[in-house]
Amino acid sequence: MVLLGPPGAGKGTHASRVAGKLSVPKMASGDLFREHQKNNTSLGRLAQSYMERGVLVPDEITINMVMDWIGENGNDRGFLLDGFPRTLTQASALAESLSVDSGIDRVIYIDVPTAVLIRRLSGRQICRCCQSIYHLEFAPLQSGGECDNCGGEIYQREDDRKESVLCRLEVYKAETEPLIEYYRNLEILVDVDGNKDVEDVEGVLMKAVGS
Secondary structure, three states: OEEEOOOOOOHHHHHHHHHHHHOOOEEEHHHHHHHHHHOOOHHHHHHHHHHOOOOOOOHHHHHHHHHHHHHHHOEOOEOEEEOOOOOHHHHHHHHHHOOHHHOOOOEEEEEOOHHHHHHHHHOEEEEOOOOOEEEOOOEOOOOOOEOOOOOOEEEOOHHHOHHHHHHHHHHHHHHOOHHHHHHHHOOOEEEEEOOOOHHHHHHHHHHHHHO
16 A cells, blocks of 8 residues: 655554554654664765755665565565655556555555645654654643653754755645546545544544455
8 A cells, every 4th residue: 555645644653553453563764864864874875965955865776775675575465655655656556566465555645734834844843762753833832842751852854944845845735646647547546624623623534444
């Protein structure tokens, strides 16, 4: 299964919940990039230079990372992809790399208004130590400027600053929105309203998986 949607639509949150209920491994391309950056791999350094500018990492780099992950982690129950594919080129590469028996069964498109996305993304903060996520408006820190869970340093990712957010949304519109019709034409796409409470969205997602 693929979770498709703009930055800030809640793909990461829902990917974790759905993957847990289905007992399948999940892959978030952003986490995969950051893992490579943490390990200072050549692919990680290349990916970081693009992410800091709020633009998509080139297809060749992304495809190599993701296909390696699928080969190592995919199992007979399947897998869930969050943030991949992001372009038609990536979608074609994914289709070519998977056999007929293990192709994509369902694509969930989480739709959220642009104004809501900007509010969600530009206020997001992260703990540098435990990776806990906070938000200036929706989930503010309770203990001043340090992480409520571990006391670690709080920071804002470069790609969550307002200027980068606006750029990311423009890139998404140009590069990723065509995937909606691509998968709709394959009759495996389900539209979900992501501008609701997490529990409500999760209920619709699970029904979509069941269908």
